[in-house]
Amino acid sequence: MTKHHVTTTVNGDAVEFLCEAHETLLEVLRDGLGLTGTKEGCGTGDCGACSVTIDGRVVCSCLVLGVEAEGKAIQTIEGMAAGTRLHPLQRKFLEHAGLQCGICTPGILVAARSLLERNPDPTEEEVRYWLAGNLCRCTGYNKIIDAVLDAAREMRGADHA
Amino acid sequence: MPDTMTFTKKELRVVGTRPVRPDGVPKVTGLARFGADYSLPGMLWGRILRSPHAHARIRSIDTSKAQALRGVKAVMTSADLPEQKFEYVGPERVAVNFWHMTRSVMAREKVLFEGHPVAAVAATSKTIAEEALGLIEVDYEVLPHVIDVEDAMKPDAPLLFEDMITRGIEPAPDRPSNISKRIELKIGDVEAGFAAADEIVESSFKTAPVHQGYIEPQACLARFDTDGQAELWASSQGHFVIRALSARLLGMDIGNLRVYPAEIGGGFGGKNVPYVEPVALVLARKSGHPVKIVLSREEVFKGCGPAAGSIMTVKIGIKKDGRIVAAAGVFKFQAGAVPGSPVMNACMCAFSPYDIPNVRSVGYDVVSNRPKTAAYRAPGSPISAYAVESVIDMAAARISMDPLQFRLKNVAKPGTPTVWGPKHAHEGFAETIRALMQHPAYTTPLNKNQGRGVAAGYWFNNGGESSAAVHINEDGTVLVATGSSDLSGTRASLAMMAAETLGVEFDKVRPTVADTASIGYGHLSAGSRTTFATGIAVVEACKKVIGNLCARAAMIWDVNAEDVVWDGGCARYTGKKSGEFEPLSLKAIAVKKSVTGGPIVAEVSVNAGGVAPGFAAELCDVEVDPETGAVKVLRFVTAQDVGRAIHPSYVEGQLQGGAAQGIGWALNEEYIYDEAGRLTNAGFLDYRVPVASDLPRIETVLVEVPNPNHPFGVKGVGEANIVPSLAAVANAVSRAIGQRMTELPMSPPKILKAMNGGR
Numbered sequence: 022m023t024k025h026h027v028t029t030t031v032n033g034d035a036v037e038f039l040c041e042a043h044e045t046l047l048e049v050l051r052d053g054l055g056l057t058g059t060k061e062g063c064g065t066g067d068c069g070a071c072s073v074t075i076d077g078r079v080v081c082s083c084l085v086l087g088v089e090a091e092g093k094a095i096q097t098i099e100g101m102a103a104g105t106r107l108h109p110l111q112r113k114f115l116e117h118a119g120l121q122c123g124i125c126t127p128g129i130l131v132a133a134r135s136l137l138e139r140n141p142d143p144t145e146e147e148v149r150y151w152l153a154g155n156l157c158r159c160t161g162y163n164k165i166i167d168a169v170l171d172a173a174r175e176m177r178g179a180d181h182a
Numbered sequence: 183m184p185d186t187m188t189f190t191k192k193e194l195r196v197v198g199t200r201p202v203r204p205d206g207v208p209k210v211t212g213l214a215r216f217g218a219d220y221s222l223p224g225m226l227w228g229r230i231l232r233s234p235h236a237h238a239r240i241r242s243i244d245t246s247k248a249q250a251l252r253g254v255k256a257v258m259t260s261a262d263l264p265e266q267k268f269e270y271v272g273p274e275r276v277a278v279n280f281w282h283m284t285r286s287v288m289a290r291e292k293v294l295f296e297g298h299p300v301a302a303v304a305a306t307s308k309t310i311a312e313e314a315l316g317l318i319e320v321d322y323e324v325l326p327h328v329i330d331v332e333d334a335m336k337p338d339a340p341l342l343f344e345d346m347i348t349r350g351i352e353p354a355p356d357r358p359s360n361i362s363k364r365i366e367l368k369i370g371d372v373e374a375g376f377a378a379a380d381e382i383v384e385s386s387f388k389t390a391p392v393h394q395g396y397i398e399p400q401a402c403l404a405r406f407d408t409d410g411q412a413e414l415w416a417s418s419q420g421h422f423v424i425r426a427l428s429a430r431l432l433g434m435d436i437g438n439l440r441v442y443p444a445e446i447g448g449g450f451g452g453k454n455v456p457y458v459e460p461v462a463l464v465l466a467r468k469s470g471h472p473v474k475i476v477l478s479r480e481e482v483f484k485g486c487g488p489a490a491g492s493i494m495t496v497k498i499g500i501k502k503d504g505r506i507v508a509a510a511g512v513f514k515f516q517a518g519a520v521p522g523s524p525v526m527n528a529c530m531c532a533f534s535p536y537d538i539p540n541v542r543s544v545g546y547d548v549v550s551n552r553p554k555t556a557a558y559r560a561p562g563s564p565i566s567a568y569a570v571e572s573v574i575d576m577a578a579a580r581i582s583m584d585p586l587q588f589r590l591k592n593v594a595k596p597g598t599p600t601v602w603g604p605k606h607a608h609e610g611f612a613e614t615i616r617a618l619m620q621h622p623a624y625t626t627p628l629n630k631n632q633g634r635g636v637a638a639g640y641w642f643n644n645g646g647e648s649s650a651a652v653h654i655n656e657d658g659t660v661l662v663a664t665g666s667s668d669l670s671g672t673r674a675s676l677a678m679m680a681a682e683t684l685g686v687e688f689d690k691v692r693p694t695v696a697d698t699a700s701i702g703y704g705h706l707s708a709g710s711r712t713t714f715a716t717g718i719a720v721v722e723a724c725k726k727v728i729g730n731l732c733a734r735a736a737m738i739w740d741v742n743a744e745d746v747v748w749d750g751g752c753a754r755y756t757g758k759k760s761g762e763f764e765p766l767s768l769k770a771i772a773v774k775k776s777v778t779g780g781p782i783v784a785e786v787s788v789n790a791g792g793v794a795p796g797f798a799a800e801l802c803d804v805e806v807d808p809e810t811g812a813v814k815v816l817r818f819v820t821a822q823d824v825g826r827a828i829h830p831s832y833v834e835g836q837l838q839g840g841a842a843q844g845i846g847w848a849l850n851e852e853y854i855y856d857e858a859g860r861l862t863n864a865g866f867l868d869y870r871v872p873v874a875s876d877l878p879r880i881e882t883v884l885v886e887v888p889n890p891n892h893p894f895g896v897k898g899v900g901e902a903n904i905v906p907s908l909a910a911v912a913n914a915v916s917r918a919i920g921q922r923m924t925e926l927p928m929s930p931p932k933i934l935k936a937m938n939g940g941r
Contacts, residue, residue, distance in 0.1 A: 057219040158448050
């Protein structure tokens with residue numbers, strides 16, 4: 022089977038990889054590049070655990086082919102903290118107990134960051150609808166919503182400073 | 183509220199606060215390693231071939247073509263697993279039969295459900311493994327199948343096991359059936375009780391099987407050396423149990439298998455038993471390579487036990503003043519393909535919240551052509567509570583009594599007999615109902631098409647076997663290792679109890695979940711037992727360490743050890759000897775460890791008794807759309823007696839999570855089969871768990887009636903919260919539409935039908 026050569030950017034770094042035509046971006050990230058922070062919960066785009074951004078847009082990486090990464094900018098959970106400094110969303114998830122088992126957390130953080138980039142001051146309802154594609158079975162979502170709203174508050178304050 | 187715990191004398195410094203969990207950062211950066219995140223050099227990918235039929239005899243399996251495919255390193259069938267003895271072992275409530283278990287892992291004579299594993303391969307890539315599955319030729323003789331529990335109980339039903347004689351009936355039936363077991367529990371004289379009742383309320387109910395819905399599919403990595411020693415990295419609710427069951431199923435020594443606990447991405451009871459681990463171990467043994475297996479979501483739905491579905495009838499008799507004088511329930515549970523539904527739990531828990539003099543619970547454990555059921559959060563109890571709490575609601579309405587007042591009037595107290603024998607021994611039920619009655623939500627007015635439901639529920643909680651080791655490092659920092667899988671924050675709660683006991687700061691304590699070769703046995707993280715039972719082990723180990731620290735301080739001071747006490751994180755001299763005895767901190771003693779006796783370590787194993795049950799009471803407001811039958815949950819309040827909340831945020835999270843799962847169970851979730859006995863909704867698109875926009879905020883009330891048998895008063899918190907949820911939602915919907923809903927899930931078509939008088 023011929024493999025395709027793909028040149029892309031992952032978390033700001035230039036990356037090249039070989040993949041088969043049918044391999045998903047999720048498989049490439051996890052099995053090829055060793056970036057296992059992106060999780061597979063369903064493989065059918067229903068749970069959001071594999072959320073990453075491509076050129077700033079949230080996608081389920083299980084529904085994207087690896088070859089589609091060519092020339093794109095991919096952001097995964099591994100690129101969310103700035104070096105040793107956690108993103109405010111990451112910090113607020115810890116402070117608000119926004120995770121229990123933690124398997125859905127990377128996908129939810131990636132999706133929530135994308136929301137706050139578009140809408141720095143979302144209502145609770147807007148957060149709930151934005152995250153409706155990210156399943157969490159542990160928390161009942163309360164503390165996730167609290168964490169996102171609190172991170173938004175803090176980030177708005179930081180912008181004004 | 184009486185407070186009898188040991189630690190009450192002084193102010194708690196750590197317990198009851200909300201520190202960031204010690205395992206938190208890797209979980210927000212993506213670095214935490216879950217079951218699917220491990221790999222080894224030379225690793226192969228394992229895949230499982232599953233039955234396309236609901237019920238068929240396996241005439242033959244030809245694996246030769248698969249074996250010949252380039253890149254395939256091993257193919258296995260049930261022939262690679264030793265036959266097991268047919269016997270039920272362990273306590274009756276949770277008995278297992280390895281003859282059945284090995285057949286659940288890999289089919290032998292027959293496939294018993296669609297998705298039943300029949301063979302497995304290990305190959306150098308996922309693609310090759312998948313291709314190899316297609317080359318395995320299985321010759322099936324398709325048999326008639328049966329899916330629903332009442333059909334399965336009929337005398338002419340297709341039999342899953344041609345020699346299954348129902349247990350629990352005297353004399354034993356002379357014909358085989360799909361009824362594995364009949365259970366009857368009773369106290370008092372039920373017939374006399376009903377005869378003395380002023381009002382009798384009776385109704386029948388049906389619930390669909392629902393899946394635990396953990397977001398992480400089962401996954402593991404196994405390696406097996408030619409000397410017979412093996413290692414396994416697995417996501418489970420108990421790596422010691424996975425070790426024991428896998429070793430048994432492979433016929434290997436437990437000592438030859440070391441299991442490392444991966445982070446677990448949700449379990450809820452569904453990861454108590456092995457599915458992929460024995461398969462990966464056999465493939466690793468046969469191939470000589472490490473083998474990784476990660477299930478797909480479809481495989482999880484089709485192959486890894488949902489909770490049981492049921493058909494139930496409940497009848498209660500009451501006096502005009504609201505006293506319940508008799509209760510009877512018949513609970514028929516789907517076990518799935520092999521025996522072992524939680525019907526006994528259902529029978530035991532059903533009427534447990536109440537003081538009823540005459541009770542009879544009858545249960546049937548019934549096999550049918552579905553995947554074997556697995557535990558799901560208070561297994562059995564939410565199902566029987568749905569029926570009982572619905573009938574309780576009808577009874578309260580019959581005599582125009584407030585539904586919570588009705589429950590409070592009949593609530594069980596210490597001394598109230600249970601249907602299985604012992605008397606209730608703990609407070610907390612009445613306090614929890616009162617807490618809900620006092621919540622402002624209970625008196626908020628409702629609008630048109632809206633309804634309010636309440637319900638209560640009981641769960642045993644568990645104690646049992648746990649181990650913990652406490653190591654004092656030479657700089658005064660503390661390691662706490664336990665053998666208990668951390669599902670949702672127990673490393674935090676255990677470290678908090680250690681910090682509190684030792685008198686050190688929380689961030690000086692580092693908790694870990696140790697592998698099976700590094701700590702004594704720990705049973706499953708199930709039954710809401712970890713913070714309770716493993717917590718006792720941790721506190722006992724800390725106390726042992728404190729004794730050791732005091733002895734070392736006495737040595738440094740050259741005084742009698744009995745004159746040294748541990749207080750505020752320091753050894754203090756209390757004797758009469760004159761001289762300077764500045765208190766010695768843990769750190770001050772730790773730095774001198776080498777000259778005072780060497781390493782400071784204590785390991786303690788316990789078989790914790792003194793369990794206090796969980797009790798929850800919940801309120802749900804809904805609005806039903808009369809055009810579509812869709813239900814919107816407007817408000818949900820969950821009150822639970824938690825004993826004492828060690829980390830209140832994580833305790834609240836347990837209550838919220840349980841309620842959310844209960845709402846899904848009540849409104850959306852179900853296994854749907856086609857005529858051929860195939861599951862038609864094996865994915866999260868068609869099997870719909872609640873998403874963020876489906877739910878309101880879930881309000882929590884932590885009732886704290888401490889358990890006197892735990893050093894910090896802990897009662898289990900993980901499960902009781904889901905017990906009332908189904909009924910709370912059902913009672914709310916029934917009040918909103920003025921029709922009693924007797925079938926779950928209450929999907930829009932069913933509600934519309936009820937609103938239109940059955941049409």
